[in-house]
Amino acid sequence: MxxxxxxxxxxxxxxxxxxxxxxxxxxxxxxxxxxxxxxxxxxxxxxxxxxxxxxxxxxxxxxxxxxxxxxxxxxxxxxxxxxxxxxxxxxxxxxxxxxxxxxxxxxxxxxxxxxxxxxxxxxxxxxxxxxxxxxxxxxxxxxxxxxxxxxxxxxxxxxxxxxxxxxxxxxxxxxxxxxxxxxxxxxxxxxxxxxxxxxxxWTGTVLATVGLFLITYGLIEGESHHWGKVWGPITIAELIGAGVLIMVIFFVHQYMxxxxxxxxxxxxxxxxxxxxxxxxxxxxxxxxxxxxxxxxxxxxxxxxxxxxxxxxxxxxxxxxxxxxxxxxxxxxxxxxxxxxxxxxxxxxxxxxxxxxxxxxxxxxxxxxxxxxxxxxxxxxxxxxxxxxxxxxxxxxxxxxxxxxxxxxxxxxxxxxxxxxxxxxxxxQLATQLPAAAREEASALPEQYRGQFVDGFSQANTGSLHVGSGQTGVSLPPGLPDQVKQVITGAAERAFHEGFTHAxxxxxxxxxxxxxxxxxxxxxxxxxxxxxxxxxxxxxxxxxx
Incomplete structure (x- = not known):
């Protein structure tokens, strides 16, 4: 040089x-x-x-x-x-x-x-x-x-x-x-x-790009699609497997x-x-x-x-x-x-x-x-x-x-x-959040317990929000103010405990x-x- x-x-x-x-x-x-x-x-x-x-x-x-x-x-x-x-x-x-x-x-x-x-x-x-x-x-x-x-x-x-x-x-x-x-x-x-x-x-660049994208896409999107179908009949596991296969082809190409x-x-x-x-x-x-x-x-x-x-x-x-x-x-x-x-x-x-x-x-x-x-x-x-x-x-x-x-x-x-x-x-959140919610639900009015736990059970999909001040899920509309305060407090405790364990x-x-x-x-x-x-x-x- x-x-x-x-x-x-x-x-x-x-x-x-x-x-x-x-x-x-x-x-x-x-x-x-x-x-x-x-x-x-x-x-x-x-x-x-x-x-x-x-x-x-x-x-x-x-x-x-x-x-x-x-x-x-x-x-x-x-x-x-x-x-x-x-x-x-x-x-x-x-x-x-x-x-x-x-x-x-x-x-x-x-x-x-x-x-x-x-x-x-x-x-x-x-x-x-x-x-x-x-x-x-x-x-x-x-x-x-x-x-x-x-x-x-x-x-x-x-x-x-x-x-x-x-x-x-x-x-x-x-x-x-x-x-x-x-x-x-x-x-x-x-x-x-x-x-x-x-x-x-350029062949190596294309192979590496496609292979890495498929692996990363599958890892990021896997949980929100329940590790099942993501593109028509194509599953997350098939995407990740294809990405790994393409990376193997990439390394073979590099060696050849x-x-x-x-x-x-x-x-x-x-x-x-x-x-x-x-x-x-x-x-x-x-x-x-x-x-x-x-x-x-x-x-x-x-x-x-x-x-x-x-x-x-x-x-x-x-x-x-x-x-x-x-x-x-x-x-x-x-x-x-x-x-x-x-x-x-x-x-x-x-x-x-x-x-x-x-x-x-x-x-x-x-x-x-x-x-x-x-x-x-x-x-x-x-x-x-x-x-x-x-x-x-x-x-x-x-x-x-x-x-x-x-x-x-x-x-x-x-x-x-x-x-x-x-x-x-x-x-882990899909397991820990519902478990924490079930513990907190015992202190809630009986008519709201099932809905409260269901909210956290569904939070393992793309609906989970972890922004500052958020508790992972949205409260149902139309709750009385007093009940809303109780449920909000329970939701915060459930999110804090569940996220920490996860x-x-x-x-x-x-x-x-x-x-x-x-x-x-x-x-x-x-x-x-x-x-x-x-x-x-x-x-x-x-x-x-």
Whole structure:
């Protein structure tokens, strides 16, 4: 990979700051959207399955296009793709803010995903090229610290915007950030070009897109269709099965075309550490999105926190991870990162398990703090070591493909985690809400008991609403005021107890995945100081 020598070369740290600003905007959007879920649900009259699509439409498109975007960066230059992605993402963010229905918001989120996919692979690709191997850990530490800043800023800033301005502003806030980043990128980013041209694997792209869509659609829509028919005679199970089959065909196609230039270059997986880190980063994303989707609803719709209070409740975890990440990056440079990453994942898994154990229907704003602090310490120890281990032995000429692959693994883990946990949560709610309603019904007038329980029994379909201040179901019309007050109180208690039990059972899945990822770190190959690293550095013609 070479640099246009006619252009002024800026400090790689200034380039890193520009890359991180764009990456910050992508992560900020994810965390802000999560904190706004209850308010969007109430304002747009969106049911739980529609909310899942608002979250997953972005992540799904983002995941499917990342590898292709990495290839496009290799073909046309990462600077060009970074700027195009910024422009698309910024315009789509404005469109999200103006949406006045769940369908419009889903479409705008799809376009956001396109912009995010074009932008993200270029960040790791450029960092890998402009920094020598001995300084990449520190650079990835800054990159990881930015992830911490975004996670702490997202819930807190998002909570403020939602509480005082409205959920629309969680998208409008991206516009000024995007404009500033485009201007900076145009000036400071180097014009990197590959020494050879690439081709795009359109067949692989189509297969991956269709397969992932079918799997995700089946997971999100399964509960609302009772895991039965969804498109005419076609069932949810058949959709998911077809998606899995198409993904098998995709991987066979990738292997058969490995001597050409497939979407996934199989040769890159000969590096054991890179292969392991693709699984680990996917598992981390699975756990992160899987954990926080029910947790955000719990904080606002069960405990009764405002969006700002909910953001402040989880802020200590993100703030601690932000502080620790740069130190973990420097330590990874000296120690190799294996045990740092293992310790981080163990702490994060244990901290979130403590959060689940502490979660009760009558918990307060700071009840979960001990678990969140432990989780935050662990999270801060994962960002930089993971990237350092994954990219350590990747030659700069493969940086675009490697960056696209590892980011794809992250987003695939996120979309599968969000969809799987969402489906499991809906299934648990279908059991726990009626059970809680039956317990509360004994205190109601006898003529209303059956209708009360039936309301919660039907809430496992698309009619379930979990917005801020909602109890999952609507009360029947025409109730006397005194009876209405009694039933409202019973409905709130039933929803709070039922959702809390459902959440705690659901979160066993992402916790198990995180624990498996931690154990996988034991198989990381230790750092070897060989001529390979010197050769790796020699490939890069751009340096600090």
């Amino acid at each position: 070479t640099q246009d020598t006619t252009a002024r070369q800026h400090s790689p740290w200034l380039v890193l700051a520009t890359l991180c600003l764009g990456f910050f905007m992508i992560l900020l959007d994810t965390t802000i959207v999560n904190i706004a879920i209850p308010d969007m649900s109430a304002d747009l009259n969106a049911s739980l399955d529609q909310i899942l699509w608002i979250v997953n439409a972005y992540v799904l498109v983002y995941a499917v296009l990342l590898i292709t975007a990495g290839r496009l960066g290799d073909l046309y230059g990462p600077k060009q793709l970074f700027i195009v992605g910024l422009v698309v993402f910024t315009l789509a963010s404005a469109a999200c803010g103006f949406a006045n229905s769940p369908g419009q918001l889903v479409v705008a989120r799809v376009v956001q995903g396109v912009g995010g996919a074009l932008l993200t692979p270029q960040t790791l690709s450029v960092i890998t090229v402009i920094f020598p191997p001995e300084k990449r850990g520190a650079a990835f530490g800054v990159w990881g610290g930015v992830a911490g800043v975004a996670t702490v800023t997202g819930p807190t800033l998002g909570g403020y915007l939602v509480t005082d301005w409205g959920w629309e502003w969680i998208f409008f806030v991206n516009v000024p950030v995007g404009v500033v980043t485009v201007a900076l990128a145009a000036v400071v980013m180097p014009n990197l070009k590959l020494n050879r041209r690439h081709r795009l694997d 075309t490995r001597m050409k230039e497939p979407l996934i270059p199989f040769s890159i997986f000969s590096d054991r550490n890179f292969s392991l880190m693709n699984w680990v980063v996917g598992a981390i994303a699975f756990g992160m999105l899987g954990l926080f989707l029910p947790l955000v609803i719990y904080l606002q719709s069960v405990i009764g926190l405002s969006a700002l209070q909910a953001g402040l409740a989880v802020a200590p975890m993100s703030l601690l991870s932000m502080v620790i990440a740069p130190f973990a990056g420097r330590a990874a440079d000296r120690m190799g990162g294996k045990w740092i990453l293992f310790t981080g994942l163990t702490l994060w898994s244990g901290g979130m398990a403590l959060v689940v154990w502490l979660a009760e229907a009558d918990a307060g704003q700071w009840t979960l703090l001990p678990g969140l602090l432990v989780a935050g310490a662990g999270l801060g120890m994962t960002f930089a070591p993971l990237q350092t281990i994954a990219m350590r032995d990747i030659a700069p000429r493969m940086a675009g493909a490697a960056s696209g692959l590892i980011n794809t693994s992250r987003q695939l883990g996120g979309v599968v985690g969000s969809a799987a946990v969402g489906a499991l949560l809906q299934a 959440m705690r059972l659901t979160l066993i899945l992402p916790l198990a995945v995180l624990a498996a990822a931690a154990l996988s770190c034991l198989f990381i190959r230790g750092r070897t100081r060989t001529a390979e690293r010197e050769q790796d550095a020699a490939h890069a013609t751009v340096s600090g």
